[in-house]
Structure formats: structure tokens, C-alpha cells
Amino acid sequence: MTQPVDPRLARALIPLQDAFAGDGDLWLVGGAVRDVLLDRPLSDWDLVTTGDAERTARTYSKAIGAPVFPLSERHGAWRVVGEDHEVDITGAPDGITADLLRRDLTINAIAVRVADGETLAVPGALDDLEDRVLRVVADSSFRDDPLRLLRLVRLSVELDLAVAPETVALAQRDAALAAEPAGERQRAELERILLSRDPVDGLRFLDQLGLLGVVLPEVKALAAVEQNRYHHLDVLDHTLQVLDAATDLIEQPEFAFDGAAPAVATALSEPLDADCDVALAVRWGALLHDIAKPYTRVEFENGHIGFPGHAQQGAELATAILERLRYSSAMQKCVAVLVREHLRLGFLVPDGALDARAVHRYRVATDPWAIASVVVSLADRWSTRGPRARQRWIRRHEQLAIEMAQALAFPVAAPLLRGDTLAEALGCEPGPVIGALLAQIAEEQAAGTISNEAEAIAFARTQPSAPTA
Template structure:
């Protein structure tokens, strides 16, 4: 592999035009350039074959390495070879900071990681004994985490390591002792030209989870997947069934966590990858839906993801005001913008470490109509219906979640969101068609079944409504859904003790002693009835709760 000292742009040579590429110079002047050092050298030698050629990489003027790089460099002995590789360098070349850093050393990856962890007073995890990989997790003052992975060379030297990676944009390295850049496959040029190219014809078959990584990189970095790499993805996709569910899950959730999950899902569909890890989704293709739906179930599902991305962006703490210029977006911001902070905190929480609620919400959106193919019926008027698709869909989604090794909490969350995703639509229709706002009882029962997942159901329902009607959605119908959504969120965040979860006035022992009851299901039924009466504002003291309980028993006995 050709080596060259990294160059900073030189105004005299106008090197800024070559940022991210290799240049060949003769006598200090640029005579050729290329995507790899070999390309630049060959081009220069063809034109100036008798003169000595110097090849160097032109770093972008905005290149900024993450602050932790200096700390890592200082934590290891000065004579320890140390290279920053992969995504961290790729992002630095694009002027983006990352909190995930990959380092390689000739040998002793775990040993280097432990030494850095000790120096930084951070957590150390041995990831892979066979491949000599260790991880350091640094907790920042803001509560965030930086993840530093250290690995030994995969192969006899650095070039072999880089050539054995997944995509050329990740086959980059910087020597953190000398500043030299290593780019044997032209990854910097591919990055600059917005190309995604596999490092070798066998790269995807060697590790099929790279199929998912390819579409994630393409969507996140706005890269065009080259034809030969697209074919390699199709060829490797069936091998996903041989990959451990945990690895598939982790890479898939990185897609769901990304800013553009809908784009990645479309790409996975076009590349024939979905049947090999989300097979249920193939069944919803070409399943037609009656009006008011404007598309079949699969296209509707993708549009739900699109609209969900859009409304989450509009309701984020840092949103683009120009996005709200659209009438429907403006109404969304006006009615629900007050909850930006609460929504951001809610979506950032994790039921399981490393998998956010936001990602789970997109998974719920992806599966919310998955049972429609098996729920199709015709009513007396010959109209197509999908009765019970919410309940059946919850079960199908939970089976897929188990197959992906999600936690019990995550599975329960998915079931709740999908099982109850029609409830906001029912409340909206009552307001839009009959002018009836959600009652306190309706709000209480909604959150009694959904709990904190009710917030996610609201967000999914807004996206679902937009995707159902698209351009045919009326302003009044959208406003009704926003009003219902605001009522639910207002009660959840601003009036929880009044309606959502009133503090108990009685316990089971109180009822047993005061009403001469025996322990059993009736006591629980009474407690539920009392709490609902509290939510409706009918009782507010212990005495009123006991009086209500006596009336409830009397009416129950008279039925």
C-alpha cells in the first residue's frame, strides 16, 4: 500500500479543490490526482515519467477529530502503533463528529482497550477473545456515552485489515502518531462522489449482516449503491437467516434509529432482503384497501413511516421553521409544539440499553397493519373490512420481536401500541363526525390500557391518518385528530393525578372491612370502578369512595 504524509490544503497550489483525494506532485506542483494513491501516481508517471513523483492525501479543511482521540493517544505508550479506522474517520472527513470510535493496533487489542479504560477511568468490556477486541465506554457529563472499540489487525498488516472490511468508505485509516492517511481502495473518493462500493466481491457473503449496513450507510450518508454492490446485496440477503438473531436485531435497530428509516426500508424491499429477516411484511404487498385509503397496505405502511419521520422532526426541540409553512404541518406545530421537550425525553428513553423507544415506535409502525391480509372480510354491503387486525397484528409482531430477541418489556410495548393503535382514530371520528370531545372516562380508559405507550400511539395515529388519506385529508378532520391528541397528551403530562392515574383513596383491606367482603376478584373490580369514578370527578374523598362502592354493589346485585 502506498503511504503519504497527510497534507493540509495549500493556497498556493489551490489544494482545496482536491480535498478528500490523493494528489501527485512534481517539484511541489500538482500534476495529477486520483481516488487512490496508486491512481494518482500512475497518472503522474504517465505525464511526467522521468521526474520524481510525491503522492499525498489532501485533508478537508474542516477535518476535526473527536476530542477523545487525544486522550486515547496519550493513554498508550508513544511507541505503540495506533490507527483510527472506519466510520469515525469517514465522519471526520465529512465534518461530522461521532461518539463511536474504532481503533486498530498490530496486536493486543483488548490489552490496549483495558489500558485506555484505566487511564480514562471508564468501563472496559472484552468483546471478542478470538478476534482480540475490547471496548471502552466513557460516560460524559451530559449522561451520553462514547464507545471506543480496539481491535488487532485482521490480517498480517493494516492494508489487509482495510481490504477485508465491508465498504470502501469504511476502509480508511489514520496513523495517530504521524498523521498519515491510508486509503488502499479509494474510499475517500467514493465518499466524495457519493458512492457505496463493497471492498471485495465476497465482502457481503463473508458477513451477510452487511446487507443491512449497506442500506443504512446509503440512507444516512446519501450514497448511491453501485450496481455490482447491489447485486452482491441480493446474492447475500438469503444468508441473513444464518446470522445470529442478535446481530440482525442490532443492525436493524441502527436502521430504525437513523434519521431516514423509511428510505432504508424501501431499499431493503427493492434489494429483496426483507423476506429473509422480516418475512411477514411480504404478505402485505398488493393487499388493496377500500377508501378512504389511497394505497395498498405495503405502500401505506411506508407512507406511515414517512409521515412519522416528518412529524417527529417538526415536534423535535430543534426543528426547521420552514417545514411548518405547510398548512397541515403548521397546525401540528401550533397544537402540539408545546410538548417538544416532553416528547424528546420520552422518545430518548430506552426499555433496554442501546435500543430507544423511538426505534421501537418505528418498528410498531412497520407492523401496525401486518394482520390485514389474514383479517380481510366483506360486510353485508360488499365493503372490504379488516376486523380484528389490531389484535392479530399485535400477536404477529410479538412473535417477530421474540425471533429478534427483544426483551419482554419491548415485546409488551409493541403489543400495546399495535393492539390499541385504532383507539385514537375512534376518538377522532367521534369528534369530527359527531362533535363529541373525548370524555374523562375515555381518556382514563385509554391510558389504563396503554399507560406510557399511549404517547407513542398518539404519534403513530397522527402518521397513520396522514398516510390513509394523503391529499384527500380535510383540514377539519386533521384538526380533530390534533385536538384529540392534545387532549390525551395534556392529561398525560399536565393532569396525570386528575384523570390518568388518580391517587388511590381506598385499598382492598378498606373495602373488605367496610363492606364486609371476602377477598377475591370483586374487590379488584370495585377498586377499578372507584378509580374510574375519581377520574370522572365523581368522587374525591375516602367517604365518597365508600359511598360509591356501596351504590356500585347495590346496582350490581340488582342486575
């Protein structure tokens, strides 16, 4: 169906028209058109040509002085990477109409000819865009590409769009197919759901469609797992509350961490690898912090419910999940620390004042993601409000979180001596015993009981594990 050009699209086409003057075979399509018509910022462009995709890509590359490279030989796709945008160009040898009919959702099946703004759309596409509704182009859409199942949820939460009832039914019909895409493709969609403004809505929608148990069966297994009287929710609902709280702490640390907020924000913005930062790891850590509870649940004779060892087992299970999704070893290690140590700060609540020795031990256990661990711990505490929970414990945990974050923001003092120096002083070879003694010396240094090399050596000689001449 041909439509008159929308003024917003006309403005968006100007830079492309400058680069592709006279090319009547080129169309702006898909998410780029959708985002313009939803008044969203446009950073990436999807173009389809009924001509030669490589020639078109090289023409644009030359026009803006940017690199170009092939994306897919099978699909004849090319990418041009500009300073502030990317342009993907794909061939459509059987025509633009056929290309639109193969697309996933009606709102992504709109094309605008670059040369003159002529607009083509599958039936109902523009109405669906106006009504903010996601609807599949064809009943076979999810079977044609099962990744579209996860993309449906992702677009719904990212763009705040409803999903047509018949599309919900089709997704539920084909939910089992969501396991077919490679782990890294699943990861890309799940990650953007977690990074959305309200990831809990996304996870609940995954569950509604029957997708949660397919792509994250370990998370689905948390449903209906009853907890003890310190909790008011089953493990799944508790976990989702923790994720919601962690998301808020990431986005607005000043509301919980007071003067420590800048240190928290800095720690969360640290990169883990080329694609991920610590804040994303915190979201995964929140989602997976109790992942082993279904497998560690014990009902004791007195009626108390416990989950012995769930933190350690959870760290191992979280690592396996992230490995399945093809996350980097850095992400796996970070999330494992957050899961394994999510109870540690809470154990300090009965101790009263936070001293330098406790800070040091916390830092050692959670290094180098100590502040991120504080965030997960506080989110967990906020979400634990059963009949045995007490507001004074929550208040004390909040105070501890601020104090710990402030203390962790200070740099660690340089070691008082090296291992070879200590080994020479004790008349032995470097090894595990020297390593253990250095760890003890570091704690005493943090606590302020020793302050120089001579005191460190003297302290080491008093320890039962010290080698004797």
C-alpha cells in the same frame, strides 16, 4: 496505496499520539477514518495494531484512566471506555494491508498510522469517499459476513451515501443470507435504520435489495394488500407513510401538539429499558400497526373491505417479531399496546367533546404509554386519505390528539380507597370482584361523580356485582 496525511486526520490523531508516543504499529481504521473525512463528529475510535492488542489497550487505559475489557477472545479485540468516547483495539497479526482487504466496504478500508499520519487505502477507497459511494471491497463481502447486507442499507441512509450498481447487484444476489445473523445483530442494524432521519428510504432500499422479505417477511407481506375506500394506498405504502408521519411527530411535536408538545416530548423520551426509549417503540409501533391485515382481510357481500380483529392479532404478531429480534419484554409490551390500541382515539371522533370519562378509559387501555398511543393514532389518521375520507375527520382527530395529550399530562389522582378497605366494608374477601369494583370507582372518581372514601363505598354497594352480606 499510500496517501499524504489529510489535515483533518492529522488533527484527529493528536490525542492518540499523546497516548501512544513512539508506537509505530498502531493504525486508526474503518468508520473512524471515514467519519473524519466526511466531516462527521468522531466519538468512537477503531484501532488496529500489528503488535499486542491487549498491551496496547492497557496502555491507553492507563493513559486516560479508563476501564478496559476484552471484546472478543477469538478476534483479540479490546475496548477502552472513556468519559466521552470508546476505543476498540484489534490485532492484525498478518499486517494492516491484509486487514483492510478483509473489510466490507472501500470507504471503511482506510487506515492512518497514529505515529505519523501515513495513510493506506484499498484501491478506489478515497475516490469512493470523495464521491460518497458505498462499494464492497470484494465480491465475496456479503458471503463472508451476511450482516453486511443490512449494514449497507444502514450506512446508506445514515450517511446519505449512494451505492455502486455492482454492489447493489451483489446484495441482491446474496439477499437470502441476511437471515443468518442472530436476531440481536439484525436488530442493531434495523434499529439504526428506523432511527435514521428518513427510515422510509431505508425500508424501501431493503425491499429493493430483496432484504425486507428475508428479515421482516411480515412487513413485506403488506405489499399489494388492497384496502377499503377510506384508504388511498395498499397496506405497505400506507404503513410507510404512517412511519414517516410518526418520525416527524417524534422529531417536531410542537407542529402538531401545540401546547401539549412538551408533555409529548417528555413521554417519548422515557426509557423502556437500558437501551431503548418510548420514541423507538413508537417507530416500531408505526411500522407494525397494521401487520395483521393480510391475515384478517375480508370482502363483504356489499363490496366493503374490512380487517376485523387486525389490531388484536397485530399486537400478538408484533410481539413475536420483536421477540425474534431479541427485544426486551418492556419493548414488546409497549409496542403491543401501541398496535392493539391504534384505532381507539379515532373511535372517539364522532363523539364530539372529549370528557373526563373518555380520557380515563383511554388512559386505562393504553397505560403507561397513553401519549405514545396518541402519536401513533395521529400518524395513522394523517396517512388515511382515500375517497371516503373527509378532511373534517382529520381535523377533528388532530384536535382530539391535542386535547387527549393535554389531559393525559395531568397526574392521576390517588385512589380513594384500597382493595382491603373496600372488601372489609362489603364484608367479603379481596379478589377479582373487588378489583373490578375498584376499576369502576376509579372511573367515577375521574369523572367527578365521587370524591371520597364514603362515596366510593356507597357507589360500590349499588353495583350489581357487589357482594351481598
